[in-house]
Amino acid sequence: MESTRVDRWLWAVRLTKTRPDAAAACRAGHVRINDRPAKPASTVVPGDQVRARVGDTTRIVEVVRVIQKRVGAADAVTCFLDRTPKPPPEVPVAKRDRGAGRPTKRERRELDRFRTR
Template sequence: MDRWLWAVRLTKTRADAAAACRGGHVRVNDRPAKPATSVVAGDEVRLRNGQQTRIVEVARVIQKRVGAPDAATCLIDRTPAPPPEASVPVARRERGAGRPTKRERRELDEFRAQQGRLG
C-alpha cells in the first residue's frame, strides 16, 4: 500500500505513505490499511491528507515511482468536487488611494459587524 501511494504520487515520500497508513488515514475498500496491505485493480482507496480526503480507484498496480503522466494512468480520481464557497462582497479601495482614515476604518468595522449579525 505505502509503495503504491508513493509510486502514483499521492504522497511525497514512501515514509509519509507508511505513516498515513499507520495513523489510520488510509482505507482500502472501507477497511483500515496497513503499509503492507496489497492492492489490486478495482480497489477503492481513501487517503485523508490534512483537511482533504482523496478517493481514488486503483486502475493499475505499479511498484516503482514513474513520471507524473504515467502515474496518472494508474488511478481513477473519484474525489467529489469541493462545494462552492459563498462569496462575500469585499470592500475595495481605489488603487493609489492610500490607507483608510480612522473614520473609514470605523465605517468598515461597523459594516463588517452588521454583516456578521445578518449571516
C-alpha cells in the first residue's frame, strides 16, 4: 500500500499553496488525520480522512489516491473526495445609512420583526 507525508500530499493536491505552509499548519495543530493530530511527517494512505484548516475554512477530504509530486488542478481533484459540509446560508443583516439618525417607531418595529424571525 502506498503512502506519503501529509504535508507533501496537502501541497501536491493543492490544498495549500506551498509545502512549508502545509508543514506549518501541521505543527500548529490545524491538520488531523482520522481525528488524530498530525505532524508534517505523518503518513496518509487511501481511505484516510484529512481535516485541514486552510485560511479561515476547514476542509474535510478523503484520500482517494496518494501522489508525491504537485500536479495540475484537474488531476489534483481526482486524488481526494471533498466531504466539507456546505456553509450555512448567510442571514441578511438590516443596514441603515450612516448618519440617518435614530430609527422611527415604524422602523424599530420592522427591525424587531426582522430580528425575532
